[in-house]
Amino acid sequence: MKPLLEINNLSTHYHLEQGLLRAVENVSFQIAKGETLGVVGESGCGKSVTARSIMRLLPPRIGRIAEGEILFNGVDVARLDPRGTEMRDIRGGQIGMIFQEPMTSLNPVHTIGAQIVEAIRTHSDLSKAEAMEKAVMLLDRVGINQPEQRARQYPHAFSGGMRQRAMIAMALSSDPALLIADEPTTAVDVTVEAQILDLIAELKAERDMSVMLITHDLNVVGEVADRLIVMYLGRVMETTTAAKVFDAPAHPYTKGLLESLPAIGRRSRLKPIKGSVPGPHERPPGCPFAPRCDKAMAICQTQPPTFRIDDDTSAACWLYDDEVRHDG
Amino acid sequence: MTDDTILSVADLSLRFGAKPKVKGSGLLAVNKVSFDLKQGETLSIVGESGSGKTTIGRCIARLYAPSQGSMVFQAKDGPVDLATLDKAGLRKVRREIQMLFQDPNASLNSRMRIGEIVAEPLEIHGIGTKAERIERVRSLLERVGLSADAVNRYPHQLSGGQRQRVGIARALTISPRLLICDEPVSALDVSVQAQVLNLLGDLQKEMGLTYIFVSHDLGVVDYISDRIMVLYLGTVMELATRDDLFAAPAHPYTRALLDAMPARVGGKHRKRKVLSGEIGGPSGLRKGCVFAGRCPFATDICRTHEPELRPWRRRPETRVACHHADDLDLGSYDQPPPEPESLP
Numbered sequence: 001m002k003p004l005l006e007i008n009n010l011s012t013h014y015h016l017e018q019g020l021l022r023a024v025e026n027v028s029f030q031i032a033k034g035e036t037l038g039v040v041g042e043s044g045c046g047k048s049v050t051a052r053s054i055m056r057l058l059p060p061r062i063g064r065i066a067e068g069e070i071l072f073n074g075v076d077v078a079r080l081d082p083r084g085t086e087m088r089d090i091r092g093g094q095i096g097m098i099f100q101e102p103m104t105s106l107n108p109v110h111t112i113g114a115q116i117v118e119a120i121r122t123h124s125d126l127s128k129a130e131a132m133e134k135a136v137m138l139l140d141r142v143g144i145n146q147p148e149q150r151a152r153q154y155p156h157a158f159s160g161g162m163r164q165r166a167m168i169a170m171a172l173s174s175d176p177a178l179l180i181a182d183e184p185t186t187a188v189d190v191t192v193e194a195q196i197l198d199l200i201a202e203l204k205a206e207r208d209m210s211v212m213l214i215t216h217d218l219n220v221v222g223e224v225a226d227r228l229i230v231m232y233l234g235r236v237m238e239t240t241t242a243a244k245v246f247d248a249p250a251h252p253y254t255k256g257l258l259e260s261l262p263a264i265g266r267r268s269r270l271k272p273i274k275g276s277v278p279g280p281h282e283r284p285p286g287c288p289f290a291p292r293c294d295k296a297m298a299i300c301q302t303q304p305p306t307f308r309i310d311d312d313t314s315a316a317c318w319l320y321d322d323e324v325r326h327d328g
Numbered sequence: 329m330t331d332d333t334i335l336s337v338a339d340l341s342l343r344f345g346a347k348p349k350v351k352g353s354g355l356l357a358v359n360k361v362s363f364d365l366k367q368g369e370t371l372s373i374v375g376e377s378g379s380g381k382t383t384i385g386r387c388i389a390r391l392y393a394p395s396q397g398s399m400v401f402q403a404k405d406g407p408v409d410l411a412t413l414d415k416a417g418l419r420k421v422r423r424e425i426q427m428l429f430q431d432p433n434a435s436l437n438s439r440m441r442i443g444e445i446v447a448e449p450l451e452i453h454g455i456g457t458k459a460e461r462i463e464r465v466r467s468l469l470e471r472v473g474l475s476a477d478a479v480n481r482y483p484h485q486l487s488g489g490q491r492q493r494v495g496i497a498r499a500l501t502i503s504p505r506l507l508i509c510d511e512p513v514s515a516l517d518v519s520v521q522a523q524v525l526n527l528l529g530d531l532q533k534e535m536g537l538t539y540i541f542v543s544h545d546l547g548v549v550d551y552i553s554d555r556i557m558v559l560y561l562g563t564v565m566e567l568a569t570r571d572d573l574f575a576a577p578a579h580p581y582t583r584a585l586l587d588a589m590p591a592r593v594g595g596k597h598r599k600r601k602v603l604s605g606e607i608g609g610p611s612g613l614r615k616g617c618v619f620a621g622r623c624p625f626a627t628d629i630c631r632t633h634e635p636e637l638r639p640w641r642r643r644p645e646t647r648v649a650c651h652h653a654d655d656l657d658l659g660s661y662d663q664p665p666p667e668p669e670s671l672p
Contacts, residue, residue, distance in 0.1 A: 042517035043488075077641065160377075189376035190544065191588040194600040219590035223597040246592060261524035262551040264574060264591050264661050270551065272522035276487045292519075 002074070003030035004177060004210050005054070010078070012046075012053045015061075021047040021280050025234040027068070028306075031178065035072035035081075036204060036211040038225030038242065038314065044277050046234040047214045051180050055091050056082040056119045057160040073177070093123040096171030100183035102163035106155040112139070113151030116170050121175040131193075138169040138298050142199060150170055161192035165199070172203065179204070182214045218257060222246060230254050233277070233288035236306070238315045287317070295319060333402065334506060334538050335365040335388070340397035342387055342562075344379075344578070347543045356614070357383045361563040361635065365506075370532065370539040372549040372570075374585070377561035381542045388540065389427050390418055401425070401506075407485060423453055425555075426504040430511035436483040442469070442494055443479035449502045456458070468497040472527060489520035496527065500535070501539075510542045546589050550574060550588035558582050561618040564637050568646040574661040578640045578648035583658040583665070593662045617650070625652050632637045 011022040017234060024046040031037045039047045052058050054070055054077060070077040080087040091097075099105045107115055116135035120126055125132065132151070139147035142165040155163060164184060171179060181200060185193035201224055203213050213225055221228050223243050230238040230251065238251040251256045258274035275292045278284065284291050290300040299318050307320035318324045340361045346354030357380045365371050373381040386392045388399055396606040399410040413421065426449075436445055446465045450456055456464065469478055472493040483491055489633055492512060499507055509528070513521040521628055529552065532539060543549050549556060549570075556573045558566045558581065566579040577583045587601035605622045617623070618631040629651050640646040641654040650656075659665040 042519060190374060190546070190604045191584065194588040194602045195604075197600070198602055217590075218518075219592075219597070222592065223590055223600070243596070247595065257518055260519045260526065262522070262545075262547040264547055264550045264586075264589060266547075266551065270526055271524040272526060273519035276489045276520050277517060279487070 001032065002033075004033045004073065005031040005212070006041050006069075006071040007054075008057075008069045008071070010050070010053060010070060011066045012049050012058065012063060013066045014049075014059075014063050016251060019280050022283070023063075023234055023280075024053065027231075027234075027236050029229050029236065029239060031210050031212060032238040033177070033210055034204070034208045035227065036201075036225045038228035039212060039214045039231060040216065040219030040221055040228055041231035042216055042235065042257075042277055044280060047231050048182055048321070049234075050095070050231075051182055051212065051214055054180065055077070055095060055097055056080065056087050058082075071143070074191075077246050089123070092119065092171075093174045094176055095174035095178045095180060096174065097182065098164070098167045098179040098184050100186050102160070102187075103155065104168045105167060106156055106163060111154055112158065112166050113150055116166070116173055119170045120173045134173065135169070138172055139166065141203075142166070142169045142197070144174075160188050161195065164188060164192075164196055168196075168199065168203070172207075174208065175207070178210045178212065180212045180214070183216070184213075185220065186216070193220075200224065218245070218261060219263075230257070235281055235288055235316060237289065237317070238313070239306075240313045244313060247311075250309055250313055251289075251317050252295050252318070252319070256292075297324070297326060332367045333364045334367045335402070336398075336400045336599040337364075337388070337480055338362045338398050338400075340384070340387060340399060341394060341395050343381060346395070354615075358387065359618075360397070361559075361562070361564050362397075363557060363564070363567055364521075365538060366392060367505075367571045368518050368536050368538055369534070369554040370541055370552055372541040372556045373559055374546060374549050374556060375544055376544065378561070379559040380562035381544075381559050384509055384559070385510050385540055385542050388506075389422075389425055389508050391427075400554060412502065423502050424504050425506045425508065426499040426500050426502070428492075428495050428507060428509045428512045431490065431515050432482070433530060434497045435495060436491060436498075438483050440482075441479065442474075442481050442483070442486070445483075446497045446501055449498060452497050453502055455502060464501060465497075468501060469494075470534060471499075471531075472497045472522075487520075488516055489523060492516060492520075492524055496524075500531065500600050503535070504537070506538045506540070508540045509541070511544070511653070512541075514543070514545065519550075528552065541569070546585065558585065564647075564649060565619065566648045567637070568643070568648075572643050572646050576646070577637065577658045578642070578646050578653050578656075579619075580625050580656070580658065581648050584622075586661045587620070589661075591662065598662075625656065627652070 008028050010024055010027045014021040041047045053065055060185040065078045088320050113132060113135050117131040121130040122133055134146045136151050139150055144150050144162060144165055183197050215221060225242045227241050229236050232253050237253045247256055254263055260273060273292050286301040290296045304316050304318045306316045308314045308316050309320060340358055344355040344357055353667040361384060373384060375381045387394045394411050397411060400407050403424055408421060413425050443465055447461050450461045474493055513524050541552055553570045555569050557564055560581050565581045577586060584603040587605055591598060603622060616631040616633060617635050620626040635649045635651045637647050638651040641650045657665055
């Protein structure tokens with residue numbers, strides 16, 4: 001079966017005053033219909049830029065897709081005009097998106113209902129009244145009590161968790177085939193986080209929707225994702241499954257992340273990765289993780305290709321090269 | 329209060345924006361909080377946003393003046409009540425109590441060089457000669473893992489983790505005894521967060537520091553704490569040793585927090601249990617237990633009478649504010665309660 005989303009060798013560059021920033025370099029992954037893919041990484045790894053590339057929401061004149069294709073339902077989104085009808089039909093229509101901080105993505109001077117109605121009418125021929133009816137239904141579905149009254153309220157009257165629910169309702173208003181969730185729970189409390197993740201999982205199951213979940217939190221991925229990619233400085237370091245990543249991480253970076261993670265019941269000393277993520281204009285040559293990697297070798301000065309480890313795992317690391325293994 | 333108690337907080341309350349003569353007006357951020365802190369220990373304060381955990385830390389540092397209660401601190405020159413201390417007294421005691429903030433971008437002056445930032449507390453308190461100060465700054469920066477050339481840099485030239493190291497060095501220049509850490513690793517990347525947590529642990533051992541550690545992340549708290557205080561709407565729900573809190577939570581809210589945490593049990597992620605509703609507002613007059621509205625065990629008494637914080641029958645070292653705690657077995661963090669969830 002063809003995947004719903006297939007990204008091949010995507011590179012997205014930002015042309016900044018300080019020079020060229022390779023925010024995303026040669027990234028490839030797929031999302032099947034009904035699948036949840038986690039995209040994990042620390043700040044500056046390019047996970048949000050990848051999402052913005054898919055949505056064609058890069059800052060005009062600065063951000064540019066330099067190379068690669070983004071096949072969504074067979075259409076190469078990378079070649080579409082970001083302002084054209086086809087792209088507008090996909091953005092917010094076939095692909096919905098929710099962001100980390102719902103307050104900055106909701107308009108404070110319009111009611112929640114009006115904003116959902118606008119989203120619905122952008123992508124359908126429903127009348128205002130019909131759209132409002134659908135908006136109330138969606139608010140009810142995402143777990144907002146008294147949805148009729150709530151639809152008439154402004155964002156400031158909503159709590160953080162309710163705003164995120166309203167954002168989800170808006171993203172679902174066009175029945176998208178793919179939902180991109182960019183750190184949807186980072187700004188909310190842990191009890192609310194559990195509620196939101198539950199809601200996304202339920203909605204995904206009942207609509208057979210695909211989800212791309214961007215997060216810095218491996219635990220979140222372990223709970224809700226089927227497969228995941230781990231990104232570092234714009235590159236995919238590892239592609240694996242949520243079932244495998246905790247017990248058998250392949251890339252030294254993934255291992256480092258896991259050993260840095262405090263978890264309840266963990267009593268052994270944390271083993272942090274040495275150093276810190278370099279700034280956007282200090283990217284090392286070769287493997288971007290090499291300067292922080294305990295296993296770094298001379299060959300790591302050259303960017304490694306992606307090595308296939310088994311059916312569902314691959315890693316961009318020279319440790320998996322046959323010749324390197326034999327020599328070592 | 330025992331001999332090694334460094335701080336004894338009793339009945340601490342803070343009401344923001346209260347109108348005089350209007351009972352229950354304003355916003356009750358901290359509600360009759362009491363606890364003792366032992367020399368050299370780490371006490372964590374956990375809770376969701378709006379629980380008042382940051383506010384308690386700021387009361388102790390006297391960034392806020394409490395409305396009620398006492399905070400007796402064993403200063404080098406003898407005990408003082410931080411709650412009623414005058415300006416001169418505060419200035420003196422702040423040599424012994426320092427704060428570490430969540431966001432090192434916001435708490436470091438962007439126009440000062442790192443060397444100046446770290447030396448400033450020494451200057452304010454008039455400690456040492458210029459040469460001694462320079463030497464002190466140099467050795468501290470080295471100790472927190474920054475290179476010598478950081479002295480001449482500005483905060484924006486450092487990464488988030490390096491900036492938090494500067495925050496730590498700055499807090500430690502005048503050799504305080506109590507450090508109030510307010511979400512010190514929440515803004516950091518996972519790989520750097522672990523470095524800072526280890527550094528804080530090492531410094532505590534070397535210097536005999538006492539920590540109050542404010543955090544929302546139970547994983548971090550489990551790693552760093554000796555004891556943990558669980559807060560809900562400004563009120564202490566439970567106070568227990570780290571091991572007891574996770575092995576035998578006494579309060580239904582603690583149980584709910586543990587259930588909402590991501591955790592791996594038996595090689596895979598367990599399903600999180602979701603606590604319905606959200607934390608309510610802190611304003612207005614209150615009656616009964618602040619958690620009653622979301623509590624699966626709430627009965628009439630919970631809605632009419634506020635429970636007191638008292639020793640728990642099953643583990644007397646744990647103190648819990650719940651009318652039904654003695655009748656509840658809430659399991660442990662990786663084990664759900666053994667019996668159906670209703671009162672016997």
